[in-house]
Amino acid sequence: MTDKESLPYRPAAGVMLLNREGKVFVAQRLDSTLEAWQMPQGGLDEGEDAEAGALRELEEETGIRPEHVEIIARTPGELTYDLPDDLVGKLWKGKWRGQRQSWFLCRFTGTDEDVNIATAHPEFRAWKWAEPAELPAMIVPFKRRLYEQLLDAFSEWL
Structure with missing residues (x-):
């Protein structure tokens, strides 16, 4: 049994990508049968x-090239989430308890054909x-608090 508290957080980053209508890009993972949606990270x-x-x-995840992305904002600090106990030791070769992420709010300047x-x-x-307000209900439960923090952090642009 891995002692979760002794493990570090994996350094990571994510993108909240907004289209022209102010909706957010979300996708479903291949390795999950859950109906959960997530942002690229x-x-x-x-x-x-x-x-x-x-x-x-x-x-790497969406095919969206950097020239179709304009960075609007960044979270003031890193946000963290912990993996559920049943995933600690299984994901990432058991080296991490969760992730500490820097998040970027970006405007998508391309078209759906660029995805x-x-x-x-x-x-x-x-x-x-998806509508930004729908995000916390769409994500796996262990990342819900992080998504709520992202909505707060980027609220002036959403």
């Missing part, structure tokens, strides 16, 4: 800057645009 490479990592993850979730290493099975 992922771990940072060793020594990688959070902004560079966020844009890299966005492109391609059939990437080299696909992570998502479906995607859509």
